[in-house]
Amino acid sequence: MSRLEERIRAARAEGRAALVAYLPVGYPDVEASIAGMVAAVEGGADVVEIGVPYSDPGMDGPVIQQAVEPAVRAGVGIRDVLRAVEAVDAAGAVPVVMSYWNPIERYGVERFAADLAAAGGAGAITPDLIPDEAGAWLAASEERGLDRVFLVAPSSTDARLRSTTAACRGFVYAASTMGVTGTRATVGDAAETLVTRTRAVTDVPVCVGLGVSNGDQAAEVAGFADGVIVGSAYVREMLEGRGPDGVRRLSQELAEGVRRQAVRP
Amino acid sequence: MTSSAVHPTQERPAPPARPSWPDATGHFGVFGGRFVPEALIAALDELTEAYEAMRVDPAFLAEFAALQRDYTGRPSPVTEVPRFAEHCGGARVLLKREDLNHTGSHKINNVLGQALLTKRIGKQRVIAETGAGQHGVATATAAALMGLSCTVYMGEEDTRRQALNVARMRLLGAEVVPVTTGSRTLKDAINEAFRDWVTNVETTNYVFGTVAGPHPFPAMVRDFQRVIGDEARAQVLEREGRLPDAVLACVGGGSNAIGIFTAFVPDDGVRLIGLEAGGDGVDTGRHAATITGGAPGVLHGARSYLLQDDNGQTVESHSISAGLDYPGVGPEHSHLHDIGRAEYRPVTDAEAMEAFALLCRTEGIIPAIESAHALAGTMRLGRELGPEALLLVNLSGRGDKDVETASRWFGLGDRSEVDPGPGMDTDQHATEGAVASGDAVPGQDAGGVA
Numbered sequence: 234m235s236r237l238e239e240r241i242r243a244a245r246a247e248g249r250a251a252l253v254a255y256l257p258v259g260y261p262d263v264e265a266s267i268a269g270m271v272a273a274v275e276g277g278a279d280v281v282e283i284g285v286p287y288s289d290p291g292m293d294g295p296v297i298q299q300a301v302e303p304a305v306r307a308g309v310g311i312r313d314v315l316r317a318v319e320a321v322d323a324a325g326a327v328p329v330v331m332s333y334w335n336p337i338e339r340y341g342v343e344r345f346a347a348d349l350a351a352a353g354g355a356g357a358i359t360p361d362l363i364p365d366e367a368g369a370w371l372a373a374s375e376e377r378g379l380d381r382v383f384l385v386a387p388s389s390t391d392a393r394l395r396s397t398t399a400a401c402r403g404f405v406y407a408a409s410t411m412g413v414t415g416t417r418a419t420v421g422d423a424a425e426t427l428v429t430r431t432r433a434v435t436d437v438p439v440c441v442g443l444g445v446s447n448g449d450q451a452a453e454v455a456g457f458a459d460g461v462i463v464g465s466a467y468v469r470e471m472l473e474g475r476g477p478d479g480v481r482r483l484s485q486e487l488a489e490g491v492r493r494q495a496v497r498p
Numbered sequence: 499m500t501s502s503a504v505h506p507t508q509e510r511p512a513p514p515a516r517p518s519w520p521d522a523t524g525h526f527g528v529f530g531g532r533f534v535p536e537a538l539i540a541a542l543d544e545l546t547e548a549y550e551a552m553r554v555d556p557a558f559l560a561e562f563a564a565l566q567r568d569y570t571g572r573p574s575p576v577t578e579v580p581r582f583a584e585h586c587g588g589a590r591v592l593l594k595r596e597d598l599n600h601t602g603s604h605k606i607n608n609v610l611g612q613a614l615l616t617k618r619i620g621k622q623r624v625i626a627e628t629g630a631g632q633h634g635v636a637t638a639t640a641a642a643l644m645g646l647s648c649t650v651y652m653g654e655e656d657t658r659r660q661a662l663n664v665a666r667m668r669l670l671g672a673e674v675v676p677v678t679t680g681s682r683t684l685k686d687a688i689n690e691a692f693r694d695w696v697t698n699v700e701t702t703n704y705v706f707g708t709v710a711g712p713h714p715f716p717a718m719v720r721d722f723q724r725v726i727g728d729e730a731r732a733q734v735l736e737r738e739g740r741l742p743d744a745v746l747a748c749v750g751g752g753s754n755a756i757g758i759f760t761a762f763v764p765d766d767g768v769r770l771i772g773l774e775a776g777g778d779g780v781d782t783g784r785h786a787a788t789i790t791g792g793a794p795g796v797l798h799g800a801r802s803y804l805l806q807d808d809n810g811q812t813v814e815s816h817s818i819s820a821g822l823d824y825p826g827v828g829p830e831h832s833h834l835h836d837i838g839r840a841e842y843r844p845v846t847d848a849e850a851m852e853a854f855a856l857l858c859r860t861e862g863i864i865p866a867i868e869s870a871h872a873l874a875g876t877m878r879l880g881r882e883l884g885p886e887a888l889l890l891v892n893l894s895g896r897g898d899k900d901v902e903t904a905s906r907w908f909g910l911g912d913r914s915e916v917d918p919g920p921g922m923d924t925d926q927h928a929t930e931g932a933v934a935s936g937d938a939v940p941g942q943d944a945g946g947v948a
């Protein structure tokens with residue numbers, strides 16, 4: 234079974250959702266960002282999404298853009314990402330790379346798959362790659378036994394939910410709202426509806442991202458999803474200078490949230 | 499699926515034959531496609547379906563044709579420019595006058611089509627990106643005409659370079675949002691527009707300004723722009739009894755070039771030449787010559803050539819021309835390049851400005867600096883081909899918006915003596931650079947206009 238799915242099912246066996254933390258490599262620098270990821274794991278993250286900095290992050294809001302821009306300028310690339318993968322693996326969480334497509338294509342799809350597998354990575358999430366365009370990645374991930382996570386959205390038709398989830402392995406990334414990454418005051422009903430619609434067409438675990446920033450929201454999402462993905466809130470800890478300590482504290486709060494019996498508002 | 503079943507016969511203008519590309523999923527050979535977040539797929543599907551129905555719908559075609567005639571002022575004329583041609587090795591030069599369109603460039607051709615489509619799919623708000631401001635002005639214009647609300651994203655850097663167009667958009671009732679992320683130019687404006695679209699897709703249509711972006715934009719924008727070449731081919735045949743030897747156009751994203759090329763693609767004897775912005779020179783690294791100096795990759799929703807580094811990061815482009823200052827290019831151009839049907843050549847800032855000055859002085863036509871790149875390419879090609887050659891050039895826009903930039907380039911400033919003269923060289927540019935950096939830059943407070 235896929236490493237991601239195995240970890241998420243293990244959480245489910247404990248009667249809780251998995252906690253998935255996102256941080257980009259290279260902010261404020263490579264070492265410090267890796268320290269942040271390790272702290273996220275120490276605080277209770279099951280999976281770390283290791284972000285590849287990209288110059289044109291069309292799906293990201295201002296918080297993530299702000300952290301990624303200096304990393305791009307500093308020339309952070311896949312090689313640095315692979316070091317982060319090793320560190321997260323050693324810390325005991327499942328590392329999965331989160332990357333817009335062009336950095337992977339430029340590195341070489343087969344080379345990326347080989348190097349990611351060798352570094353101990355479970356697979357990759359590709360927010361601007363739909364399965365329809367993913368021929369080379371489907372083949373390379375198949376060959377290396379890597380997971381591949383594609384996104385579904387509230388606007389996805391049932392037919393697309395079926396075809397997209399059929400290409401997913403590890404988990405399905407349910408983008409909870411129509412919009413870009415960033416913290417939000419409320420998670421919204423669209424997320425639960427989307428999870429329900431997605432579950433109707435696949436047995437692959439469904440994790441929800443976009444907008445979760447605190448323990449209460451994590452608990453709410455944990456009430457209907459297999460995993461809770463948190464990005465901007467972690468990045469804000471780094472941006473505001475609270476570093477690994479802040480990240481660890483946030484992870485602890487979120488880890489408590491995904492274990493709480495969710496109270497639906 | 500199409501409404502042709504509903505309107506059976508009667509004076510249906512036959513939809514023009516399209517090239518065999520793209521395929522059903524938007525691929526031009528290995529280029530194009532859709533590289534976007536899943537959240538946008540439904541909107542792109544909706545747009546594709548609505549457009550495919552609309553482009554063969556006689557009611558739409560009639561409405562579109564009437565707007566082009568009565569509002570834009572089509573057909574645009576073809577003008578022979580003999581005094582300019584003296585500097586082109588004696589070749590004969592014909593200009594296709596898109597500068598005479600309402601709003602001053604070819605951009606209006608595409609925007610009227612997409613604005614009609616917006617109404618057809620029942621959306622009330624349009625968004626657009628703009629570099630030079632011409633697409634933004636065209637979109638603001640169409641929005642005013644059709645009663646749509648309009649937001650235009652424009653790199654902060656470009657709002658300074660093209661202050662006049664910022665004012666025009668605001669006068670037309672559009673909201674102009676200066677974009678302060680990344681390089682603060684067109685590529686970042688496109689990122690911001692996509693972010694807006696994914697958030698507001700239920701109410702909003704994205705009116706994309708060039709033949710780039712995810713399917714269906716490259717094919718749809720081409721279809722709306724191909725009127726340039728359809729007209730020009732007939733006009734040249736009628737006045738000359740022959741086809742031109744070459745067709746030249748500047749290439750930013752590539753819409754005016756595809757617009758004039760498309761009708762000539764089946765004419766094997768006609769060379770198609772795209773002029774890219776060479777900035778300070780391709781070997782300096784400071785340029786926007788995407789096909790000449792880039793490599794295939796993915797940017798803004800499609801696979802095409804782009805300027806990128808070893809990490810796959812988009813490299814900032816440089817050009818004196820805001821409308822060409824873009825590190826990507828439409829996928830159909832990448833395909834035309836790869837199959838050898840079109841050639842792409844770089845033109846430096848200095849070469850473009852020389853051609854700019856020359857057209858002003860010899861013909862009384864102030865071109866857009868974008869279009870001046872095509873003129874510079876024409877000067878070079880004319881010298882290569884000699885007096886027998888007949889060259890057709892797309893004059894994609896007029897230069898009103900560029901008067902400030904040109905004045906600074908030529909060091910006109912408040913001097914009374916105005917004589918850049920053809921053949922002025924880079925020394926003058928160097929002198930001018932000192933002038934520009936010492937002076938307050940006019941238009942610096944573009945954000946406050948209107």
Ligand SMILES: Cc1ncc(COP(=O)(O)O)c(C=O)c1O
Binds near residue numbers: 633
């Ligand atoms: C007059 C003019 N020509 C050309 C361009 C470049 O765009 P494209 O390559 O899509 O024609 C622009 C863009 O703003 C423009 O304003």
